[in-house]
Every structure is written in C-alpha cells, then in structure tokens.
Amino acid sequence: xxxxxxxxxxxxxxxxxxxxxxxxxxxxxxxxxxxxxxxxxxxxxxxxxxxxxxxxxxxxxxxxxxxxxxxxxxxxxxxxxxxxxxxxxxxxxxxxxxxxxxxxxxxxxxxxxxxxxxxxxxxxxxxxxxxxxxxxxxxxxxxxxxxxxxxxxxxxxxxxxxxxxxxxxxxxxxxxxxxxxxxxxxxxxxxxxxxxxxxxxxxxxxxxxxxxxxxxxxxxxxxxxxxxxxxxxxxxxxxxxxxxxxxxxxxxxxxxxxxxxxxxxxxxxxxxxxxxxxxxxxxxxxxxxxxxxxxxxxxxxxxxxxxxxxxxxxxxxxxxxxxxxxxxxxxxxxxxxxxxxxxxxxxxxxxxxxxxxxxxxxxxxxxxxxxxx
Numbered sequence: 001x002x003x004x005x006x007x008x009x010x011x012x013x014x015x016x017x018x019x020x021x022x023x024x025x026x027x028x029x030x031x032x033x034x035x036x037x038x039x040x041x042x043x044x045x046x047x048x049x050x051x052x053x054x055x056x057x058x059x060x061x062x063x064x065x066x067x068x069x070x071x072x073x074x075x076x077x078x079x080x081x082x083x084x085x086x087x088x089x090x091x092x093x094x095x096x097x098x099x100x101x102x103x104x105x106x107x108x109x110x111x112x113x114x115x116x117x118x119x120x121x122x123x124x125x126x127x128x129x130x131x132x133x134x135x136x137x138x139x140x141x142x143x144x145x146x147x148x149x150x151x152x153x154x155x156x157x158x159x160x161x162x163x164x165x166x167x168x169x170x171x172x173x174x175x176x177x178x179x180x181x182x183x184x185x186x187x188x189x190x191x192x193x194x195x196x197x198x199x200x201x202x203x204x205x206x207x208x209x210x211x212x213x214x215x216x217x218x219x220x221x222x223x224x225x226x227x228x229x230x231x232x233x234x235x236x237x238x239x240x241x242x243x244x245x246x247x248x249x250x251x252x253x254x255x256x257x258x259x260x261x262x263x264x265x266x267x268x269x270x271x272x273x274x275x276x277x278x279x280x281x282x283x284x285x286x287x288x289x290x291x292x293x294x295x296x297x298x299x300x301x302x303x304x305x306x307x308x309x310x311x312x313x314x315x316x317x318x319x320x321x322x323x324x325x326x327x328x329x330x331x332x333x334x335x336x337x338x339x340x341x342x343x344x345x346x347x348x349x350x351x352x353x354x355x356x357x358x359x360x361x362x363x364x365x366x367x368x369x370x371x372x373x
Contacts, residue, residue: 001032001055001056003030003031003032003056004030004031005028005030005031005032005080005081006031006032006034006077006078006079006080006081007024007031007032007033007034007079007080007081007082007083008034008036008073008074008077008079008081008082008083009021009024009033009034009035009036009082009083009085010036010037010064010082010083010084010085010086010112011036011037011043011084011085011086011087012033012035012036012037012048012059012085013035013037013039013043013044013045013047013048013059014037014042014043014044014047014085014086014215015042015047015209015211015213015214015215015218015248016085016135016209016248016251016252017035017037017085017086018044018047018048018213019211019212019213019248019249019251019252020083020085020252020255020256021033021035021048021051021057022048022050022051022252023252023253023255023256024083024256025051025054025056025057026051026054027256028056029054029055029056030056031056032056032058032077033056033057033058034058034059034060034073034077034079035048035057035058035059035060036060036061036062036064036073036086037059037060037061037062037086038061038062038063038064038086039061041215042089042215042217044213044215044357045059046353046356047213058077060073063108064086064104064108064109064111064112065103065104065107065108065111066111067111067114067115070111070112070114070115071115071118071119073115074115074116074118074119075119079116079119080129080130080131081130081131081132081133081259082112082116082131082132082133083133083135083255083259084109084112084132084133084134084135085135086104086108087104087105087108087183087186088100088101088104088105088179088182089137089179090179090217090218091139091177091179091180091310092217092310093179093217094177094178094179094182095177095178095310095311095312098178098182101178101179101182102178102182102185104182105179105182105183105185105186106182106185106186106189108186109134109186109189109190110186110189112132113132113189113190113193113199116130116132116199117193117197117199120199121197127198127199127200130199130200131200131201131202131259131264132190132193132199132200132201132202133201133202133203133204133255133258133259133262134186134187134190134201134202134203134204135204135206135255136183136186136187136203136204136205136206137179137180137183137205137206138167138205138206138207138244138269138271138317138319139175139176139177139179139180139183139314139317140173140174140175140180140183140184140187140205141167141171141172141173141174141175141205141317142173142174142175142176142180142314143174143176143314143315143316143317144163144165144166144167144315144316144317144318145163145164145165145315145316146162146163146240146242146315146316147162147163147164147165148160148161148162148163149162149240151275151277156273156320157273157274157275158273158274158335158336159274159275159276159336160275161275161318162242162275162277162316162318163316163318165318166318166319166320167205167269167271167317167318167319167320168269168320168323169205169266169267169268169269169323173187176312176314177312177314187203187205190203191203191265194264194265195265200264200265201264201265202258202259202262202263202264202265202266202267202268203266203267203268204254204255204258204267204268204269204270205267205268205269205270205319206246206251206254206269206270206271206319207243207244207245207246207270207271207272207274207317207318207319208243208244208245208246208317209245209246209247209248209251210245210246210247210248210339210340210343211247211248211249211339211342211343211346212248212343212346212347212350213248213353214248215357216354216357216358219278219281219282220281220285220340220343221347221354223282223285223286224285224289224343224344224347224348225347225354225358226303227285227286227289227290227293227300227303228289228293228348228351230300230303231303232303232305233282233286233300233303233304233305234305234306234307235278235279235282235304235305235306235307236278236307236308236309236310236313237306237308237309237310237313238279238306239277239278239279239282239306240277240278240279240315241277241278241313241314241315241316242275242276242277242278242315242316242317242318243275243276243278243281243316243317244271244272244273244274244275244317244318244319245272245274245276245281245336245339246270246271246272246274246332247272247332247333247334247339247342247343249333250272250332250333250334251270253330253333254268254270254324254330257324257328257329257330258324258328258330261328262328263327268323268324268327268328269319269320269321269323269324270319270321270324270330271318271319271320271321272319272321272332272336273319273321273332274332274335274336275316275318276336282304283301284336284337284340285340285344286298286300286301286303286304288340288341288344289344289348292341292344292345292348293348
C-alpha cells in the first residue's frame, strides 16, 4: 500500500504517545504510522487495542539508543517525519538513577537525529518535506517565583495564578533535576542539528499532562487508585507546589497542529493556562472520586499524608501558550474540573487496565518510594 507519509512516533505505547498515535492513525488513513516503543514499565500496548489492527498502523519494539536499529527502521519504512516522545519522564526515578535518564533522553535522541540525518541526506530531495519534531517539558526552564501564595484572579487563566511570570519560549534554560537536565540536553541537540546540518526541526515544551492511560506513578492516577483502595495519599512537603495542567487529548491536538503547520526551527510552549497547587488538585480529586463512588462528601480527606519533600522540588511552573494560540489557533478544549471528572470516570471504568499494571514490579517500586518517608 502506498502512503502519503511515513511517520515514526517514538514512545507511542506510553501515556502521551498512545494518544498521539491514536489521533494520527484515525485522522490520517493516508499516513503510515510506525509506533516505536521499547515497552519499558510505562509502555503498554493495551493502550492501543482499539487501533492495533488498522491497516495504516505498524508497531516496532526497539530501543532508540540502538543506533543501528534506528538506521534500519528509517530506511525500511522510508520515514519522512518523526514525532519523538520516547523518554524517561519521572523526576523521582531520575533522582535515584540519573544515568538511565541521560542515556535514554540525550543519547537516544542523538541516535534518532543521526539516523534521520544519514537517511535523509542520501535522498535526492535531502531534507525537503521532512520534519523532526521533538516533544519536551516545561521543567527545562527551572522554576518561577510564587508571588501570590494564595493565588489571585487573572484574565489569562480559568483558575487563579500564583505569580506574575510565566514560561515563554524565550526563557533561558535552568533545569534543576536530572530529568529536566537530560531533557534540556536533548532539546539542545535537536536545535543543533537544525543549526549545523539544516535538518527541519521543531521543539515543544509542555506542562503537566493528565488523562486516560497514564502510568500510576504520576499524581492524578496514583491518587485515584489509592482513594479507591483506601490507601494513603502521599503529598510532598505541604502540598504548596504549583503546576500548570493540560488534558492529554488537548496535547495530542496541539502536536498534530504543530507537526503540520509549525514553523521549522521554532519552539512552541503548550500549556493549559491552568495553575493549581498540589493540595488543591488533590482535594478536587478526592471530591470527584468520592462523588462517583457514592461516598459521603470529603470521605477520603483522611487519606492525605504529608511526606518529606522531594529533593530540589521546583515551587512553581506556569506556561504562556499565547504564541501557539496566536500563530496556529490552538487552545485547550477543557476546563480542569471537567477534564478531571472525565479522567476519574475513565480510571474507575477501566479498573482492569489499572489492576494489570499496578502489580509485580510496580508494587515493589511504589513501596520502596514512599514507605519510609
């Protein structure tokens, strides 16, 4: 079958990646979508059961750090576009094991870039019609000042804002954790391949995502599951850290728009204009889960357990997405409370999915991470 495009999506069995794969497979039947994933603990092909038999979808199990394999895949599938999501992404894990993060996030990205370069430069058209799109994080920018600890109303946000400054595409990089340092390194390599070789690259930096299919080491699915099982809800410090939250389906929509219409060599920030303190988010989750489970109001508040704060815990992240909105017309579709209710319903309705992955090695990791704090 001849396809209009052959797009490699790395990390496509993971949380964000699976939503991007699903969107592209369903929206673009004329594209061949090659989903490349190593299937580490956070990669789960059950996330894509609904599209796994589509004629324009191919799954390849491989490690992005395996350069020879990447070169083979680029040539075998005639890849002309890359959407690179594969990464180690949990800050706590990076603190325990920074080497794995540097290997996957920096060297893995370099492996893909070099495979793309060698393949595309051999073609008569070279880089014409090609695109290497690298998805990154707002954590590379460091932390923002928490000017308003109690929050204040603002025209730019559906919720309170907690400071006057926001991450813009022009902000200098100032990563604080091994995770954000590794992502910053990968961002620099992507831009260097444009500046040095002329590769058509794009980088986006996104805020915290939430929604279906997220591995339950992350705050929202972890707490939904713990409330269901009447387990403690471990909150770092006093729960005062502020994050900007984006529904994952909206992130996938943004990736679609940017891949097709974004300007080469540009950076776009993707955020929800949606700042929340961790403790306030947790109270919304508790209220929503209790309501949907038929529990009395605030029934699960007693599960909140404060634990020793994370090392180097950044106080506030907040993204300014106006460039993306003004230039490409994207904006989030859901308010946070609406997105949280959809998310909670999904996890409660898909308990088998959750139970299958919260067993074995994950249980051991979870116990080790929180039991002595």
